[in-house]
Amino acid sequence: MIRYIDDVEGHRQIVSFHVPGDFVDLHGYPLRVLDHSIATITDALIAVVPHSQLSQIMDSDPTLARKLWAATLLDAAMHREWLFRLGRLEAVGRIAHFLAETDARLQAIGLSDGRTCALPITQGDLAEITGLTSIHVNRVLRTLREENICLLRASRLEILDRHRLYRIGQFDPTYLYLKATPPTSAAGAESARQQRE
Amino acid sequence: MIRYIDDVEGHRQIVSFHVPGDFVDLHGYPLRVLDHSIATITDALIAVVPHSQLSQIMDSDPTLARKLWAATLLDAAMHREWLFRLGRLEAVGRIAHFLAETDARLQAIGLSDGRTCALPITQGDLAEITGLTSIHVNRVLRTLREENICLLRASRLEILDRHRLYRIGQFDPTYLYLKATPPTSAAGAESARQQRE
DNA sequence: CGCGGGATTGACTTGGGTCAACTGTAGTGG
DNA sequence: CCACTACAGTTGACCCAAGTCAATCCCGCG
Numbered sequence: 001m002i003r004y005i006d007d008v009e010g011h012r013q014i015v016s017f018h019v020p021g022d023f024v025d026l027h028g029y030p031l032r033v034l035d036h037s038i039a040t041i042t043d044a045l046i047a048v049v050p051h052s053q054l055s056q057i058m059d060s061d062p063t064l065a066r067k068l069w070a071a072t073l074l075d076a077a078m079h080r081e082w083l084f085r086l087g088r089l090e091a092v093g094r095i096a097h098f099l100a101e102t103d104a105r106l107q108a109i110g111l112s113d114g115r116t117c118a119l120p121i122t123q124g125d126l127a128e129i130t131g132l133t134s135i136h137v138n139r140v141l142r143t144l145r146e147e148n149i150c151l152l153r154a155s156r157l158e159i160l161d162r163h164r165l166y167r168i169g170q171f172d173p174t175y176l177y178l179k180a181t182p183p184t185s186a187a188g189a190e191s192a193r194q195q196r197e
Numbered sequence: 198m199i200r201y202i203d204d205v206e207g208h209r210q211i212v213s214f215h216v217p218g219d220f221v222d223l224h225g226y227p228l229r230v231l232d233h234s235i236a237t238i239t240d241a242l243i244a245v246v247p248h249s250q251l252s253q254i255m256d257s258d259p260t261l262a263r264k265l266w267a268a269t270l271l272d273a274a275m276h277r278e279w280l281f282r283l284g285r286l287e288a289v290g291r292i293a294h295f296l297a298e299t300d301a302r303l304q305a306i307g308l309s310d311g312r313t314c315a316l317p318i319t320q321g322d323l324a325e326i327t328g329l330t331s332i333h334v335n336r337v338l339r340t341l342r343e344e345n346i347c348l349l350r351a352s353r354l355e356i357l358d359r360h361r362l363y364r365i366g367q368f369d370p371t372y373l374y375l376k377a378t379p380p381t382s383a384a385g386a387e388s389a390r391q392q393r394e
Numbered sequence: 395c396g397c398g399g400g401a402t403t404g405a406c407t408t409g410g411g412t413c414a415a416c417t418g419t420a421g422t423g424g
Numbered sequence: 425c426c427a428c429t430a431c432a433g434t435t436g437a438c439c440c441a442a443g444t445c446a447a448t449c450c451c452g453c454g
Contacts, residue, residue, distance in 0.1 A: 005281040008367055013284040015277040027274075030267035035274045035372035058259040066255055069266050070227035076269065077224075077232045079276035080212040084202040086283035087210040087328030090441070122400065131284030136442055138402060170205055175232035287409070319432065333410055335434060 001044060004128070005036050012037075014129045015082070016075060017098075019105050026072050029054050042120045077175045086131050089170065091140050094130040097169030099150060099157060104173045119157040198241055201325070202233050209234075211326045212279070213272060214295075216302050223269050226251050239317045274372045283328050286367065288337050291327040294366030296347060296354060301370045316354040 001018040015036060018024050028034050029051050058065045078101075085097045102119060106112035123141065127134040145151050149165050151158040159165060166172075198215040212233060215221050225231050226248055255262050275298075282294045299316060303309035320338065324331040342348050346362050348355040356362060363369075 003277070005277060005285075007281070007285045011285060013281045015280045027270050030263055031270050031274070031374065033374075035374075036277055055259075058263060062252075062255040062262075065259075065262065066227055069269070072266070072270055072273065073224050073228050076273040076276060077228070079273060079280060080200070080202060080233055083212045083276060083279055083283065084204070084210045086280065087325075088202075088204045088208060123402095124400075128284075133443060134400090135402085135444085139442090142402085177228065177230075177232075321432080330411060331433085332412080332435090335432095336410090339434080 001038060001040050002125075003036050003038050012128055013131065014125070016078060017102065017129065019102070019109060020111065021109050023068075023071050026068060027075070030072075041125060074177055077177070081175050085169075091130070091132055091136055092143065093169050094132070095126065095137065095140050095144070095169075096149070096165050097171050098126070098129055099152070099159075100162075100165050100169045100171035101173075101176070103157060103159060104171075104176060104178070108176070108178050114159075114162075116156060116158040118155060119152065120155040198235060198237050199322075200233050200235050209325050210328065211322070213275060214299065214326065216299070216306060217308065218306050220265075220268055223265060224272070227269075238322060271374055274374070278372050282366075288327070288329055288333055289340065290366050291329070292323065292334065292337050292366075293341070293346070293362050294368050295323070295326055296349070296356070297359075297362050297366045297368035298370075298373070300354060300356060301368075301373060301375070305373070305375050311356075311359075313353060313355040315352060316349065317352040 001022075001024050002014045003016045003018075003024070004012040004014045006012045025034070025038060054068070057068065081097075081101070085094050089097060099119075103112050103117055106117045106119075107114060111117055122134075123137045124134040126132075126141075127137045130137065132140075141152055147164075149159075149161045149168070151160065198219075198221050199211045200213045200215075200221070201209040201211045203209045222231070222235060251265070254265065278294075278298070282291050286294060296316075300309050300314055303314045303316075304311060308314055319331075320334045321331040323329075324334045327334065329337075338349055344361075346356075346358045346365070348357065
């Protein structure tokens, strides 16, 4: 599922991307009104939690309440990283960063084995995520493929050179607040951001 | 105050901008560790709230707790709007949007009279907010000035044509969740985003 | 077999970056 | 009171990453 904001001409900017297990619309509870739209991009199984139930938790279980709060702040942390991506990286970096991030999140929930994972998005979706045109996304994906870094085809992402992918995207997964470090070969590249000076 | 993320070369992307009265680091409480840096860009008067005190509120006052939660989600909502800005607007739009947003926030706390307000940022800061270079920021500010839309000089922002400023930045203040609608002439342009079809 | 949406490619254009000056202007210290 | 410095703002010339426009290809599907 995605959350997005439309511009005047109806072109949308995707502002977040959700994987199975995410509490997608928890922001709606404290805010009451939502400032953006939500959509599915694949078939999805959805659970609904009434606000009254959330209020009950707030009243009776501060520990769980705090965890719910933290869950929404994780979204905020990802928003910030996305801002970094759009503001400071050019096309290849943006795409590499998104692919790295998404793979890391899928790994955390057991939907990526560290080499390949299902990623059912179109190049047009990727364009709406990265602030590019689908045409340019296509060009970038080609070079990533030709350089044997990664491969996005037929709704599958295959990572061939995680180290370079992370470096190109300046990806450092700490902002995802994953309990354990992602299982596989993330080690070599885990602190791309810290390299400076 | 600003919150920001550095890239590999140390160039920073500012991910949020704070005005007097903001609870700047509330994210640090549920998350425990922060994924970004915080800095002042002017002299600032700071109040510190120990986490233990926040926990006390969580335990004893669900209504206030929910308000704190909402405060952090307002940050998230702004992050999303900033994502829209970076992803879908080009230079003029990005700058117009930021100026419009900041003025609206300052108005809400009585620090802008609707025509002019103190805005102590350099063109370099603006560049780090909008994902541009300071040189290009300068060019854009010049055209905004020449078109009599607004004027940023000597740490003051003066809005000459709010309607056009809002339209250029596709600015619609609803995501700021201000209690009352901002006092002055915002009316004419308040729903730039909805104009589509 | 034809249709439609996504992917791909090429040719051309342009917004914004880079580099390199130069101009304020507010300190600072002699 | 005035050089000297330092940093912000300005401007011009040139370049390139990414957008636009326009085909064309590909593949699954009814």
